[in-house]
Amino acid sequence: MKRLIVVSNRVQPPSEEASGNQGGLTLALSAVLRESNGIWFGWSGEETETYTGNINFQKSAGVTTATVDLEPQDIHEYYDGFANRTLWPLFHYRVSLAEFERGFVDGYERVNTRFADTLLPLITEDDLVWVHDYHLVPLGQRLRERGVTNRIGFFLHIPWPPMRLMVSLPNHQELVESMFAYDVVGFHTEDWKESFLDYVRAQMDAQIDEDGTIVWQGRTLKAVVCPIGIDAAAYAETATTKTARTMCRQMHESAAGRGMIVGVDRLDYSKGLQERFLGYERLLSTRESMSENVFLLQIAPPSREGVQTYQEIRASLDSLSGRINGEFATVDWVPLRYVNKGYSRDALAGIYRAARVGLVTPLRDGMNLVAKEFVAAQDPEDPGVLVLSHFAGAAAQMPEAVLINPYSPEEIADALAQALDMPLAERKSRWQALMDGLLREDVMWWLNRFMAELDPATGAEPEIELA
Missing domain, CATH: 3.40.50.2000 (Glycogen Phosphorylase B;)
Known part of the structure; x- marks a missing residue:
């Protein structure tokens, strides 16, 4: 060539x-x-x-x-x-x-x-x-x-x-x-x-x-x-490496039987992080059954820290996470784990594999490869559910995800409840259709x-x- x-x-x-x-x-x-x-x-x-x-x-x-x-x-x-x-x-x-x-x-x-x-x-x-x-x-x-x-x-x-x-x-x-x-x-x-x-x-x-x-x-x-x-086949293999398996095991132990919702995003106003926190807060405030049975792990490495707008986003998320934990936490349960650091590709694959729900809520995104990586990392016998914003470019290729309007806290809360309660057969059916698409259009x-x-x-x- x-x-x-x-x-x-x-x-x-x-x-x-x-x-x-x-x-x-x-x-x-x-x-x-x-x-x-x-x-x-x-x-x-x-x-x-x-x-x-x-x-x-x-x-x-x-x-x-x-x-x-x-x-x-x-x-x-x-x-x-x-x-x-x-x-x-x-x-x-x-x-x-x-x-x-x-x-x-x-x-x-x-x-x-x-x-x-x-x-x-x-x-x-x-x-x-x-x-x-x-x-x-x-x-x-x-x-x-x-x-x-x-x-x-x-x-x-x-x-x-x-x-x-x-x-x-x-x-x-x-x-x-x-x-x-x-x-x-x-x-x-x-x-x-x-x-x-x-x-x-x-x-x-x-x-x-x-x-x-x-x-x-x-x-x-x-x-x-x-x-x-993405290279979906290779990412699926990454989720089975030693580092990924170790991280997956650690997350299962840390979850202590609770359902884990995971979000992984660069700290940016396009990612809908404030809206995501508000949607999760709505879930906790409207569904008592979720208390102490679920937690959100949000990984958000800082970016463009010299730009004022990004400093304001970080301050807003610090405040929101503090408010949610202050209102809903108990002595042995933290409902929102907010982490401002990055993880390696294989460690993330292990985190994705341990999650019951992948929450991807951009207000506008060209594609969003996190959505695809979450699907590729899942255990085919017990896959998690992808909750995805209509406004991510990935939504056009991933109709089998639970699609939501990220501007609506009610829609986010409803989608999270649906995903957390979804029967295994439906989870496997949705995952298989999504994975087939990732392998076909890699x-x-x-x-x-x-x-x-x-x-x-x-x-x-x-x-x-x-x-």
Whole structure:
């Protein structure tokens, strides 16, 4: 196959020593990069006093990575600023939290230009270039301006907002116009794709064909729905490793016969954590039978701690968890265990396997792989139940979950009660249907589908497999 160059904000080099704890995306991209002798390019996560464009090449587990360091001002304006204080809240329908500052835009444009200048010498004639996520929307255009004629694809891992929200971005048309430098743009769901098409139809008067091909001012772009999956078979095996079995046993012992509800989320306002706590509080206050018979374990590692909004979320959750435990706890029962730390992939698999309910309540999410990992980690003979927000991208692929409106405490409480009381036969039936879907549309299915669109000269979808 042609050589692939993957570009993302951060690079996650694969590691032979920690292969069991690598995410599905890292494993999938590593597979295609090894097969194509490709390169993974992006920010190292490190600071430098002055940007030099020096590239740090490394090779690990057969994958070549190429990283650059950024200046503190770049990180503030591009990453903390426009990417995470402007685009992230806006694309998650939280326009009231979006900060529109000209300096953020300048930093975003500057870093994308620097990435293009630094990446340019690495691109050879037949390479395929695949750019990932909202941090790097204009990168394709910057490469075209520098004479790159290769096939370039873009995949958005977060939602695309409705047009009425998108137009609140001061430079919205400039940003969307830059996307026509790509040959293929991928979205997780039909909803996100349709929102994009609504925008280009109304704001740019673009011509749109039934297959998602868009023509605007001589440029042709193919918009595709391509939901990412996980390596479900491998994750199911992870749940049976020694570390996972030990964690599962510890959780069963700690539960002392009580039903465990688990939530695992990065500390972020898009995840619906406050709403989740309120729904759980409603369960305890309206169903006396749940007292001392259930507990919620919420794992929420902090993120973006320098952003004020995230500090406010943490303070709110600290207050809510204290209130719930203060009102309902007894001398030997804590109804809500709220943990601000992360766990390894295999330890999480063990926690998921011990849970009666997986509670995933984002207010808006591009996909949400926690929902899929929870299902993959279950014991087929005694599976837990997934309670899932309608507003997670995963909901479109997982109708057998108990689907809820996360804004309604009553719906959350009812769904939790239904899940906790669900007969084994129904739990097994729902789980089997969900697992079949995860195995059918796994991470390699996602990768092969997108690569077939990016390189149509290959004809049928290339069959890339995990090593």
